[in-house]
Amino acid sequence: MQLRGCEVIREPRSNLVLVIVGPAQTKPRTVKPLVNLALKHSPRTPILIPKNGVRSRQERFDTQRGKSVARAKTTPGTHGAITVIRQTRLEPVEVELTKRTWRKASTDSQPLRGKAAEGVQRYRAIATYRDKDGKSVAVERFATTAPKAEHALKLTLSSWETKRTGSTVRTDSTVEAAGLLWLAEVKRSALSPNTLGQYQSTFDRVIADTSLAALTLREANRVPVLRQFLQGVADERGAGTAKTTRSVLSSILRFAVEDGVLDYNAMRDIRPVKAAAKKKSSARDTSRALTREERDHLLRVADEHEMAARLDAADIVWWMAATGCRITEALTQQWEDIDLTADVPTALIRGTKSASAERRLSLSPRLVERLRQRAAVKGTDGFVFKSPRAGEASRPRDRRNVARCLRQVLDAAGLPWATPHTLRRTAVTLLSEQGVPIAAIADLAGHANPAMTQNVYLGRNRANVVAGMAVL
Secondary structure, eight states: OEETTEEEEEETTTTEEEEEOSSOOOOHHHHHHHHHHHHTSOTTOOEEEOTTSOOOTTOOBOOSTTOBOOOOOOOTTOBOOOEEEEEEEOOHHHHHHHSOSEEEOOTTSOOOOGGGGTTTEEEEEEEEEEOTTSOEEEEEEEESSHHHHHHHHHHHHHHHHHHHTTOSOOTTOBHHHHHHHHHHHHTTSSOOHHHHHHHHHHIIIIITTSTTTTSBHHHHOSHHHHHHHHHHHHHHHOHHHHHHHHHHHHHHHHHHHHTTSOSSOGGGGOOOOOOOOOOOSSOOOTTOOOOHHHHHHHHHHHHHOHHHHHTTOHHHHHHHHHHOOOHHHHHTOBGGGEESSSSSOEEEEOOSSOGGGOEEEEOOHHHHHHHHHHHHHHOSSSBSSOOSSTTOTTSOOOHHHHHHHHHHHHHHTTOTTOOTHHHHHHHHHHHHHTTOOHHHHHHHHTOSSHHHIIIIISOOOHHHHHHHHHTO
């Protein structure tokens, strides 16, 4: 039965009407699969079949009223199927006539291989990408083989999507660039200031300016790469820092996944790492104070130490040695609490442990001179010991960073047994040697109980004991 160029087939068993659009296709091997497809639908419902056979999965036919519907549109922000076509170069005469250089290769011709294909044969991979605004654009890439052309197009489409959709992160973005965008995003969230500060500090201290930070997101998003980096952090800085670093990196990768740049977050497949056991080079002596000579030597080393200069930490060493302040008190010291114009310059120390920890100290002439020089260079706004990093002057410096720097200075001075807190014990001990009463020293140290000063903070130097025993 013919109907305006179409062939109508009725299946007697189900009374199903099958309409083949276009020229009649009477070959059994063509009609049979179409009939089998039609039998899957409800009986007595006309179905339209394209003239060239069954369409792809993207095409669906409306089984109601025998009408066909258009192919489902590609989802905005994605691309359709990739088609690879073999092309051959036209002869010069054909190029002049057709104004084209390449054309689709004949299906009867055999593909050329190796050097024989150079310059006369290529493969074209093409797909349609649909923008967020609904507009479609054809994207194509060429290569000497079909797999290479398809691979090149897939890489282009992956980055094309992020460029065209206006994403803030791209597939070629580095970990450091993505991390900065992520930090800007989380700062607009409801996270506490302490959490935000910890994230920022971890990113600046551990992730930025590293080999991992220079990798692209796709290069870094691999289990071996991430595990090796975290293990190095754990061995160098401890398991606690590695745990926080893992959380920050995982959040950055998740940010990229949510933006459509990465397909998955490889950090989810990595277990928490443990720090390697370290051999103790020497035990810390928490009962010993520096002698006056050792203290003066330490101050000279601090002024010449490369890391202390880079991190602007030499003045912190001088401040702690001259005031006996705790490291946290030093890092939170404000210029507004220092009076350098009085006859006896003083500093108000706002303690961090108890009400008695708040006290006012007189400053030594050497320390006053250093503070005046610092004020002339750094200014007198906010914290006395601001972070050398740009943009971090509004918050106290990270205590762990400063303690790590002081550890380097102490080692360079030949004092591996000492700790930053030794400077506080030294100040108390030197005051006691000058004959200052214990009660007054306790007030200067911010101790509520003078017994704490007497029993814990006065240094027990073996050299003094040996000298005393020698005259018995």
